[in-house]
Every structure is written in structure tokens, then in C-alpha cells.
Amino acid sequence: MTETSREAVIRCDGIWKIFGEKSRQAMDAVLKQGLSKEEIRDRFDCVVGVRDASFSVGRGEIFCIMGLSGSGKSTLIRHINRLIEPTAGSVFIEGQNVNAMSAKELRALRAQKIGMVFQNMALMPHRTVRDNVVFSLEVRGIDEAERVRVAKRAIDAVDLTGWDQKYPDELSGGMQQRVGLARAIAADPTILLMDEPFSALDPLIRRQLQTTFMELSAELHKTTVFITHDLDEAIRIGDRIAIMKDGVLVQIGTPEEIVTEPADDYVADFVAGISKLDLVTAARVMQPFAQYRQMNGDGDPAHWPVARPEDKLNALVDLAIGTDHPILVKADGANVGVVTKKALLRGIQGREDAAMEVA
Amino acid sequence: MAEDKTFNWLDPFSSVDLDVDGRTDGIKQWAIANREAIQPIKGFFDGLIIRIEAALQAVPPVIMLVLLVLIAWQAAGRRVAILVAACLVALGFLDPAAWSLAMTTLAIVISSVILCVIIGLPLGILAGKSDRFEAAIRPVLDTMQTIPAFVYLVPVVMLIGIGNVSGVIVTIIFALPPLVRLTSLGIRGVNPSVVEAARAFGATPNQIMFKVELPLATPTILAGLNQTIMLSLSMVVIASMISVKGLGNEVLRAMGRLDAGKAIVGGLGIVILAIVLDRITQGLGRSGRARGHRHWWQAGPVGLVVGLVKGRG
CATH class of the missing domain: 3.10.580.10 (CBS-domain)
Incomplete structure (x- = not known):
């Protein structure tokens, strides 16, 4: 329902990612013979990261990808801004094929349309908070006055007013990730990619940041792909959730659908401990x-x-x-x-x- | 060759003579034959070294001392500045001629280090980026560092002639490797997730290099520079064998006359110069965090002046 009612901002079509030197041969073999993950590993010495993932995310939607570590969710999200090249399949952003873009177009897309937040923050230790936040504007050659203005707005939005001249190592983990969030929204992108943004934080700070994110999200209406290994977080934040296992998207649905109609035993196991009180209608x-x-x-x-x-x-x-x-x-x-x-x-x-x- | 001896399977090496040394001696003939082509380049570098030395010698010792102390203060803080001042005063009083000799040596070291940076930094960056290049350059660097200097002393002299330029080349051969190695190490040591983040926000490869990788590798690169400077200094005695003046030459002459006192004076001069240069460059290499995240213009004598000017205004 959600897919048809909204325009798809991100569309992934049959993404495959096979790591290894013989990934092309492995891919051909998969398409012809339908090999399993183990067979690919033994015959081609290749690892399957993502297996035939297709989904689309509507404008303003928060799409959570949930899976355990090693399930390929971080690999999948990196296909959206083409930090990783797919072995097969393509990604479309607002109808444009990302995999067909030139290096220059791709950089423009990354700098202007996509903001990304990383699990390990990945802030630049030699730059002040402000210079970190407006990095994407700096690489585009936007002048200093504009950068200062944009930085102030983004830093205020994540409640870090007054910290703009500090360095990342002077900030606590939670504050560092706020900087990461500010950096992602600074260029006012259409899309936010969140790669386990709150996983490295302790539970209390995590909840605070989730709240900050949800408030920001309600205000800014960014199309968001949010990766997490925490189902509670996925349910709290996501409009729709995709469950990923061994590189395969096992089920995509609203939180209620996932909890009440799990597609298989794996998903059922996952949702068994989830409180139904705020989910089931x-x-x-x-x-x-x-x-x-x-x-x-x-x-x-x-x-x-x-x-x-x-x-x-x-x-x-x-x-x-x-x-x-x-x-x-x-x-x-x-x-x-x-x-x-x-x-x-x-x-x-x-x-x-x-x-x-x-x- | 082997006709008069019977070939011994258990000791094949002594019965076979491939005449490696005879063939490679050809390099000397090659060097002599190509002398003329190299002379204009030699002239250029000789002029450069002479100008650097002339500039260092032209400054009165006391002013030079104050300048060096100020540089040390700026680069490494007050404590190092005091140490440097004490060292330089001791150097001056070692011998009436010691200061002037030290300046000559310093000119050779500065020339060598500048050329090392010009050659070594790009090579190091390349080695940091490409595994294949690193694999190719590693044995070359090993050779440069371990081959005895006397081996290349003769061909270099045959090709270029005695004097400062040969001295600088001999010094570069020995002193370049650590800068290349540590630049490569520094580039490789940059947190890959930070580089990925830079990519994700649309940085070009050049921007990643200059805005992320080089700044983060700087402490390691400066450690390499420090090692290069130290190794250049350790070459001054050997370089003096091909007629490079300075403290090294004092040691060499003293050795010839079995004059222990003069040798000690020259040797101590080199040691003091080494300590001064080491402390200054080590100070440069400290990370931003160790300096309390102050910009360079907010500390040291420049910080003092800036503070005074701001206070007035």
C-alpha cells in the first residue's frame, strides 16, 4: 500500500553482491544453476554479501533494514550511494540509474542528495565540529559565509549549539554521533542513509538519540534507510521494516505485519519477544x-x-x-x-x- | 678459469667464476663517459647549496641562535626552546670555528632533506596507495639503507666529481628510505571509515588525499622526516671523504692525524646539531590532541605576538 501511494525515491532492482576475485563467474553460475551460498563459497572461493535484494522506499518514508551482524545489511545500504558496486542489479534514485552515472555526477549526488551516518561515527579528528558538519559543502566549493550559516543551522538542530569550534575527541560518544547526524543533514539532502547509527551507544543515550532523530525526521521528512540489528529500534522508528538474513531480504512489511504475520520461522523467532501492546490494533x-x-x-x-x-x-x-x-x-x-x-x-x-x- | 681445477660438486662456488665484479666495474666507465651531460645539473644544485650556506653563514651567530631558539619554541614549546638554547651555546663555545663549521654542515643537511622530501613524499604516497608499487620499491629501499656507503661513493664521484653535490646525493641515498616508508605507513594507517565517509559526502580523490589522508598521516610522515634528518647527519663524516666541508671534515682530518681532541670537538658538534634538529622536528610531529587543539599561531612566540597585537587592538 505504502509503495503505490507514494513516489519511490529509492528503488533497488535485484541487487547481488558477490565478493571475491571470481565474482563474475560465480554470478553467471548462480544465474544459470542457482547455486547456494555454500556452493559458491566452495566452488569459486567467493562470499555472497547480498542476494537478489529488491525494494523501494517512498518519499518521506523511514525504511528499516533489520538483521544480525553479517547478514549483509551494511553492504546493501552502501549500494544506494554506490560506495559498493553491485555484481548484478541496479539502484535508481528519483528515477536515475546510479550505476550508470559518471564519477562527477555520482559525487554531486553524494554531496547534495544523500546524507550518511555511520556506526563508528567516522568523524575527521583533525577538523572542528563545524568543519566536519559542512564537509560536503566544502568539497563542492561553497563559500565560507554560507558554510558557517549552514553549519549553525545543522548544529542547532541536533542540540549541539556552542560546540562548533571543538574537536571530535573532546566530545562524548553520543555527542559525536549528533555531529554525524548534523553532517548528514547539513546539505539538506533528499535521502538519509543510517548505517547502525546508534548501535555503538549505551541504551540511555541511544534512546535520546532515537528521539532526536524521530523529531528531526518528522520535521524534515527525509526519505530514510535505517539499518539496525535491534528489532525494538526498527519498530520504534520504521514505517516499514525489511528483515535480512544471509544476504536475503526475508520479509518486508509494516511493523504490525512483521510481528503478527512473520513470513517464516526465522522472523517468528525474532519477533517472539516483542511486546504486542503498541503494535497490534x-x-x-x-x-x-x-x-x-x-x-x-x-x-x-x-x-x-x-x-x-x-x-x-x-x-x-x-x-x-x-x-x-x-x-x-x-x-x-x-x-x-x-x-x-x-x-x-x-x-x-x-x-x-x-x-x-x-x- | 676452471680448467686447472677439477669441478667440485660439494663446493661449486669456488670453482665457477662469473666475473661479476669485472662486468659491473663497467659502471665506472659509464659514469666517466657521461660526466659532461651531468655537469649543468650539478652546477644548478651546487649553486643552490652554496646559496643556502652563504645565507646561513651571513647571519651573525647570536642572531642565528635566537632565530633557532624561536623556531624551537614555536615548534616544540618552551622547554625544548631552553634545551636548544643551551645546546647551541655549548656548540658555539666548543671551538672558535665550531659555529661556522656547524652552519656548513647544516646547509648540506638542509639541502639533502629538502631533496629527500621532494623525492620521498610522492614516492611514499604512491607506495601507500598501491600494493604493487610498495612491493617493487621495498627491495630498493632495503638496498639503499644497507649497502655500505663506500660502494656507491666511487661511482658517484666518477659521475659528478667531488664536492657538495656528490655529498648531498650520497646522503640522499642513505637518508631517503625512512621518509618513503613512514609516508606509506602513515597513508595506510588512516582510518578507512573516515576515508569512506569522505567518499560518501562527495569528495574527489584529490580532496580525499589533501583534506583527509595527508593531514591524518602527518604525525607519521613527520616521524619519517625526523629519521631522515638524523640519518643525513650521520652521513656527514662519510660525505666529508668526498670533500664536503663542515663538522664531518673536522672529524676526518682529526682521524688522519690521530688527534683525539679535535675528533671529539667535531663529533660533539654533530651530536649537538642532531639533538637540536631532532627535538625541533619531534615537536612538529605531535598530534593536535597533544597540543590541546591549539592552532600554531595560538602558541609559542607567534601566539605571544598575536596576543599582544589583539590586546592592543
Whole structure:
């Protein structure tokens, strides 16, 4: 749904990345014979980084790629600004084929349209915070006065006002990553690439930075690809999530879809420990109103608490605590469904049969 | 050759003579034959060295001393400046002629080091960028560093003649390798993720080189420069064998006359000069963090002057 309703800013078409000297032969063999990762490793001494990844990201969307270390997510994100050349497949940014660009066009794209944040910050230790932040403007030859102005705006945006003349090693880890974020947004790019930006930080600082990022994101509406190995983070931040395993995108969907309809056991394992309270909606656990009526007959819905289909389980719990009645779900004034206490509890547990289980 | 001896399988080396030395002696003939072509280049460099020496000799010793102390203060801080001042005073009082001889030696060292930087820095950068070039240049550098100086002394003299230019060339052969090696090491040691970030923000290869790699490699490159200076100084005695004047020549002459006292004077002069140059260049090599992130114009005598001017204005 999200894909068709919005214009795709980033589109990746069948990206393959095979590392190794014989990557071309390995690629041909894969296309003809469909070799597995292990066969490629043994026969060609090559490592498969990314295996046939296709996805697109709409304007203003935050697209999370979630996977464990070694799953190829950092390799995949580097294809978007062509820091890594794909073995096969291509990347389009606003309809332009990145892989067909000349070196000059590519540099212009990187400097103006794409901001990137790195897990290890990758700040330049010999430059002040300000000179780090406006590096992409400096390489484009933009004059000093403009750079100072842009730097001030970006540094203020990440709450580092007054630190612009300091050097990176005078800042704490969290502050350094704020500088990284400021550097990424300084040129006012269309796209943000975030490569595990908060993974190296301790939990409290990580949460703070997530909040800063989400506020900035809501304000700036950047199309974002966000890489993380932390599903909680992906759910908190992402509009859609892609789960990656061994170089393959296993499932792409909204957080609710991922949690409630995992595509396979691997994803199911991942989402098992995730709290459903803020993810699952009433629509997913309710029983159709007519069906409830048919089975339970009487009962006067006038006194029942009322919820909307898009309300989360957390809100339903609040409603259920104050009453013994089931919860009535109303959409556009019509009674569409009923959430019984039992269905609610099963929903919190994450059992798929929550709506079907009837008293 | 081997006719009169029977060939011994257990000791083949003594019964076979490939006449390597006879053939390579041809290099001498080649050097003599090409003398004329090299003379204009020699003239240019000779002029350069003479001008540097003349400039150093023209400055009165006390003013030169103050200048060197100021440079040391600027480059390495107050403590090193005091040490340098003490060293230079000691050098001056070693012998009435010591100061002038030291300036001659300094001129040769400065010329050699300038040429080492001009040759060594690009080679080092290339070696840092290309594994193949590094592999190719490594045995050359090993040879330059380990081959005894006397081996190339003769061909160099045959080709160029005795004098300062030959001295500088002999010095460069010995002193160049550490600068190339450490420049390469410095470039290779730059954090690859910082270089990747520079690429991700649209820097050109040249911008990556000059805005990221060289600044980050600077401390290592300066350590190489320091080593190059030290090795140049250690060559002054050998260079004096091909008629290079200065402190080295004093040592050589004293050796010929078995004059231990004069040899000590010349030797101590070289040591003091080495300490002075070493401390100054080491000070240059300290990282920004060690200097408390102050710019060079915010410290030392220049900082003092700038501060005074600002205070007035």
C-alpha cells in the first residue's frame, strides 16, 4: 500500500553482491544453476554479501533494514550511494540509474542528495565540529559565509549549539554521533542513509538519540534507510521494516505485519519477544460484530466501552479495566466488531487465533 | 678459469667464476663517459647549496641562535626552546670555528632533506596507495639503507666529481628510505571509515588525499622526516671523504692525524646539531590532541605576538 501511494525515491532492482576475485563467474553460475551460498563459497572461493535484494522506499518514508551482524545489511545500504558496486542489479534514485552515472555526477549526488551516518561515527579528528558538519559543502566549493550559516543551522538542530569550534575527541560518544547526524543533514539532502547509527551507544543515550532523530525526521521528512540489528529500534522508528538474513531480504512489511504475520520461522523467532501492546490494533483481534451477536445473542452495547479499529492493544487494556463488558469497535459510527477480554489477553500474548477464540 | 681445477660438486662456488665484479666495474666507465651531460645539473644544485650556506653563514651567530631558539619554541614549546638554547651555546663555545663549521654542515643537511622530501613524499604516497608499487620499491629501499656507503661513493664521484653535490646525493641515498616508508605507513594507517565517509559526502580523490589522508598521516610522515634528518647527519663524516666541508671534515682530518681532541670537538658538534634538529622536528610531529587543539599561531612566540597585537587592538 505504502509503495503505490507514494513516489519511490529509492528503488533497488535485484541487487547481488558477490565478493571475491571470481565474482563474475560465480554470478553467471548462480544465474544459470542457482547455486547456494555454500556452493559458491566452495566452488569459486567467493562470499555472497547480498542476494537478489529488491525494494523501494517512498518519499518521506523511514525504511528499516533489520538483521544480525553479517547478514549483509551494511553492504546493501552502501549500494544506494554506490560506495559498493553491485555484481548484478541496479539502484535508481528519483528515477536515475546510479550505476550508470559518471564519477562527477555520482559525487554531486553524494554531496547534495544523500546524507550518511555511520556506526563508528567516522568523524575527521583533525577538523572542528563545524568543519566536519559542512564537509560536503566544502568539497563542492561553497563559500565560507554560507558554510558557517549552514553549519549553525545543522548544529542547532541536533542540540549541539556552542560546540562548533571543538574537536571530535573532546566530545562524548553520543555527542559525536549528533555531529554525524548534523553532517548528514547539513546539505539538506533528499535521502538519509543510517548505517547502525546508534548501535555503538549505551541504551540511555541511544534512546535520546532515537528521539532526536524521530523529531528531526518528522520535521524534515527525509526519505530514510535505517539499518539496525535491534528489532525494538526498527519498530520504534520504521514505517516499514525489511528483515535480512544471509544476504536475503526475508520479509518486508509494516511493523504490525512483521510481528503478527512473520513470513517464516526465522522472523517468528525474532519477533517472539516483542511486546504486542503498541503494535497490534483492535482490528486484528476483534470478532465481527454480527458474528458476536449471533453467538452471544443479547447484551446492550450502549454501555460498552467504544474503541476504533486502529486503536492499539494498550488503549484497549485501559478501556477493559474499567468495565466487565466487552469492547465495542466502531468505525464511521457503525458497529464493526467486538473485542472480548479473552481475545484481548490472547492478543497480548501474540497468539494468532486471538479473534477466533470465542467464549 | 676452471680448467686447472677439477669441478667440485660439494663446493661449486669456488670453482665457477662469473666475473661479476669485472662486468659491473663497467659502471665506472659509464659514469666517466657521461660526466659532461651531468655537469649543468650539478652546477644548478651546487649553486643552490652554496646559496643556502652563504645565507646561513651571513647571519651573525647570536642572531642565528635566537632565530633557532624561536623556531624551537614555536615548534616544540618552551622547554625544548631552553634545551636548544643551551645546546647551541655549548656548540658555539666548543671551538672558535665550531659555529661556522656547524652552519656548513647544516646547509648540506638542509639541502639533502629538502631533496629527500621532494623525492620521498610522492614516492611514499604512491607506495601507500598501491600494493604493487610498495612491493617493487621495498627491495630498493632495503638496498639503499644497507649497502655500505663506500660502494656507491666511487661511482658517484666518477659521475659528478667531488664536492657538495656528490655529498648531498650520497646522503640522499642513505637518508631517503625512512621518509618513503613512514609516508606509506602513515597513508595506510588512516582510518578507512573516515576515508569512506569522505567518499560518501562527495569528495574527489584529490580532496580525499589533501583534506583527509595527508593531514591524518602527518604525525607519521613527520616521524619519517625526523629519521631522515638524523640519518643525513650521520652521513656527514662519510660525505666529508668526498670533500664536503663542515663538522664531518673536522672529524676526518682529526682521524688522519690521530688527534683525539679535535675528533671529539667535531663529533660533539654533530651530536649537538642532531639533538637540536631532532627535538625541533619531534615537536612538529605531535598530534593536535597533544597540543590541546591549539592552532600554531595560538602558541609559542607567534601566539605571544598575536596576543599582544589583539590586546592592543
